[in-house]
Amino acid sequence: MNRCRECNSVMTKEETECLACGSVLDQKSGIDHVGKGFATLLSMMFFASAAITVASLFFDATPPFSKCAVCTLVLLVVKSSAAQMLNKEKS
Numbered sequence: 001m002n003r004c005r006e007c008n009s010v011m012t013k014e015e016t017e018c019l020a021c022g023s024v025l026d027q028k029s030g031i032d033h034v035g036k037g038f039a040t041l042l043s044m045m046f047f048a049s050a051a052i053t054v055a056s057l058f059f060d061a062t063p064p065f066s067k068c069a070v071c072t073l074v075l076l077v078v079k080s081s082a083a084q085m086l087n088k089e090k091s
């Protein structure tokens, strides 16, 4: 369910224009959802990578610790920059 950004009245998903005040719904909302999904995916990958990194300290079956650590760091940087990007779009 959407809400009008101008007057905060309830809008259906099909409505692109507010019935109460006539302001056009921000079409970026679709991109927002993709961005959020991407950010969620990134954090899931980050936590998985972090878990494997910790596991690599104790188990031989996992990839080398150095590779895992680098991968986790890269994911952390990408994750935080994606979060920053999302916050910038909101404001």
Ligand SMILES: [Zn+2]
Pocket (backbone or CB within 6 Å): 004, 005, 006, 007, 008, 009, 018, 019, 020, 021, 022, 023
């Ligand atoms: Zn409105």
